[in-house]
Amino acid sequence: MTFQKTILASSLFSLLSLGLSGQALAAEVPEGTRLAEVQQLVRGNGSEPASLDPHKTEGVPESNVLRDLFEGLVTSGPNGEILPGVAERWETADNQVYRFHLREDARWSNGDPVTAHDFEYAFKRAVDPRTASPYSWYMEKATIENATEVVNGKLPPEALGVRALDDHTLEVTLAKPVPYFVGMMFHTTTYPVHRATVEKYGDEWTRVGNMVSNGAYTLSNWVVNERIELKRNEHYWDNASTVVEQVTYLPIPSQNAEMNRFLSGELDMTYEIPLEHFKRLSSQHPDKVRVGGYVGTYYYQFNTRKPPFDDARVRNALSYAIDRDIIANMVMGQGEIPAYTLAPEVVDGFTPPAVAWADWSQAERDARAKALIEEAGYGKGKPLKFQLLYNTNDNHRKVAVAIASMWKKHLGVEVELVNQEWKTYLDTKTQGNFEVARAGWIADYNEASSMLDLMQTTHGNNDGKYSNPEFDRLMADSRLATDDETRNQLYAQAEEILAVDMPIAPIYQYVKARLVQPHVGGYPDNPLDNIYSKDLYIQAN
The missing domain is CATH 3.10.105.10 (Dipeptide-binding Protein; Domain 3)
Structure with a gap:
């Protein structure tokens, strides 16, 4: 195992001078926490993702990776609560017309600003029959105006009740009031995509070297059925609050193989736990079993x-x-x-x-x-x-x-x-x-x-x-x-x-239920299991 130097979370200037992250630490890291010099997180992810296009996925393995690569209008907090994402704030007078005010410092990984036009394009792309999104129904469920007609090909995507009023104001009109609408907006189907990149590369826009994303991480390596590697997005608006430098997702469908790799120190988090070993692991490694x-x-x-x-x-x-x-x-x-x-x-x-x-x-x-x-x-x-x-x-x-x-x-x-x-x-x-x-x-x-x-x-x-x-x-x-x-x-x-x-x-x-190494800090008990790597950190052993 790589030797891990110790750094105190309170020593921000020391951190900067060492170049560990180049930014101040997240407020969620308790003062006095001893951080490892190497901030790399390795996560088991069950299966090989079918796609990394937010509008062409439907499974948990895909969503885990997409939450790191992209960010929607809002995000999910440690307890499942709604937190601002690209949208700093929002308002509605009737639960039917919602206005989201986007932060001006939101950037794509290539430095382009993230605008309301990006969200308008993405929402309309998700319902466009040509996209063939398995989750187009989600926009119908949200009752966005004309979503059903667009999905069924009766109206063009342009008819969807979403429009950018300006670069930083997005208005969404629903067919009927939905009081929990904002809570639906942290789902991967509502993520923005970079229009120029999608139109330039077509179906290949999600490949390494092509993908432009707006989340805390960018795609740096993808070896099918072996690993997906992400690195920090220096243009992410909240990069200053990110501690983990690199995230690796391993598709390991066998829970026993995953468990063995975890116990040997290769994994920081597993996707699941083998049923036949749960009681033994709970007894022998109670500090590593999280349920x-x-x-x-x-x-x-x-x-x-x-x-x-x-x-x-x-x-x-x-x-x-x-x-x-x-x-x-x-x-x-x-x-x-x-x-x-x-x-x-x-x-x-x-x-x-x-x-x-x-x-x-x-x-x-x-x-x-x-x-x-x-x-x-x-x-x-x-x-x-x-x-x-x-x-x-x-x-x-x-x-x-x-x-x-x-x-x-x-x-x-x-x-x-x-x-x-x-x-x-x-x-x-x-x-x-x-x-x-x-x-x-x-x-x-x-x-x-x-x-x-x-x-x-x-x-x-x-x-x-x-x-x-x-x-x-x-x-x-x-x-x-x-x-x-x-x-x-x-x-x-x-x-x-x-x-x-x-x-x-x-x-x-x-x-x-999964195995989590004790040195992983910030692990939440989120009822939707929405875990963002940017909220985690590696403590010194």
């Missing part, structure tokens, strides 16, 4: 367009026969909570309803599942057979093996497990080429609609093609509700519909 609440749910998705999964009896039978207590407490065992609804209990301001089947014993669920599967025409003489898709990951495999065993034991179901690498898996799900698939949804902002909207007929990530007009109506009405109580009542009714139709089988509510 926090996470606004997300792990579930199995049924392709409702493919028989027999167009039959709610089959979907309910398979869901009932999953013993969630065993999956959450024994297979996972990191603090996960059995899930019976799509929205988890930790979502801000909403308590999911107690759906009827959640109160049944597992024996009662198994009995009901057997009766339903037989009603649907399956049983000992005609076993239900299908493929279960999951992305390559040790933990997903363990869950799949356990659930397939439950289905075989109680329903006689014969399941073929199919695993695919992350990018292929995403493509397969998007194209609808699956029967049942492992899935998980992490809220894009901390509000129940970020979870429930997923099941709307027109949602871009509704890969199972579930459609229920009453569910759609409830979610549409929720966006018109002017008070939290009414909105939450509509959410509860929507959850009850899902509990009957069962387009997905909720399995457990996430927690975020």
Whole structure:
């Protein structure tokens, strides 16, 4: 391990003279903290990112890197709170027309100013059908004026309700009031992109040497399936508050391999923790195991367009026969909570309803599942057979093996497990080429609609093609509700519909468990797991 010289956080002038960062330290570094001379952070990142174009991504591995490379109007604080980003301030009189005032010192990594015109271009690019963004629906969800019509090709991108009033004022007009709109603006889909660079290089604009970004870091190296390296962006408006000089992301789909590299000192943070080693690691390395609440749910998705999964009896039978207590407490065992609804209990301001089947014993669920599967025409003489898709990951495999065993034991179901690498898996799900698939949804902002909207007929990530007009109506009405109580009542009714139709089988509510070296300072317990490397620092050993 590289020898690390010690520097006191209070010795700003000494730091400058040594040239460690060339800037003053962040206020978040406690006075007297002994900082390592080498400020390099190595993060495990699960899978190889499918893209680093903010408007062409949909997964967590991509978002982790993009949060370092780009910055939106606002950012997410350590506790998930909204903080100023490129926008210094904002105002609205009616929750329908929002004005964002951009800081004048915001710069792209090539020195160009970041302007309101950049955000206008980016928002319109995200909804442009030619971009084929998997998250174009996000602008529809935000109810930006004309977003739905633009996404569906009925209006040109220029009709989107976003305009730069001048270089530093962005106005966004919504089709209807959305009180939590600002909280949606720290998602990667709302990041600006450098128009001249995109137009010059086309699809190759995200390559090393081509990319121009506006976040705390720039892309310095990308070896596919090996590493992504970032270095500090000297033009970033808050570069003075950045401590970590270099960030390296390693795509390691095997949790065991990642754990071993962490324990050998190669990693500062892991993406996840191997299930079978969690208790041992918690006992032997309690100062390195970090577990926090996470606004997300792990579930199995049924392709409702493919028989027999167009039959709610089959979907309910398979869901009932999953013993969630065993999956959450024994297979996972990191603090996960059995899930019976799509929205988890930790979502801000909403308590999911107690759906009827959640109160049944597992024996009662198994009995009901057997009766339903037989009603649907399956049983000992005609076993239900299908493929279960999951992305390559040790933990997903363990869950799949356990659930397939439950289905075989109680329903006689014969399941073929199919695993695919992350990018292929995403493509397969998007194209609808699956029967049942492992899935998980992490809220894009901390509000129940970020979870429930997923099941709307027109949602871009509704890969199972579930459609229920009453569910759609409830979610549409929720966006018109002017008070939290009414909105939450509509959410509860929507959850009850899902509990009957069962387009997905909720399995457990996430927690975020990873290994973090004790020398990593500033690590937050963010409920959305939005971790910005610029807020971290390496302490001397």
